[in-house]
Amino acid sequence: MQQHRTPGPETLSRLCTGLLIRDARRYSGLTQAELARRLGTTQSAVSAWERGHDTPRVDTLARILAACGFEADLVLRHRDDVDRSQLALHLAMRPAERVRMLHRGVEAVGRARRAHPVPIDA
Structure with a gap:
């Protein structure tokens, strides 16, 4: 039986960066190969990102x-307005719960973006 580890913050950061790159590329109508050509790198590098x-x-x-x-x-801003009660709530959650909450947020952003697309030249 395969065991699944809950992704840590570093893994989630990489996934979010990867989604940002993928969404920007797709929104621009580029293939991975076309983006790689523009950057002077390989399609496999774009795929890895x-x-x-x-x-x-x-x-x-x-x-x-x-x-x-x-x-x-x-x-870069210094944050003095941190809501410590929210931090406490998140820290009290199991890692899997935090990941589910993150995924729900990403899905909500995706639905909002599809409902209200922004023109490229805006």
Whole structure:
């Protein structure tokens, strides 16, 4: 019987980065091969990013998104307004519950994006 481990934060981060790259590429109407050509890399590298098997550096992620016609802004802010009650609720959850909650959030964002598509030139 195969055992399944709950993905840790690093794995979830890679998956989210991969989904961001995949969604930007698809929204731009590019294939993995076309995006790879624009970036001077291989289709297998693009596939590895999208599947979360490799995580690009922040500067590389910005280049990837730019090749898809998007601009990435990274803003670093000190957060004094952290809702500690929410943190406590999340920390009290089992990891599998946190993953389910994340997946529900991703699905909700997907439904909202499909219901209200944003034009590429907006």
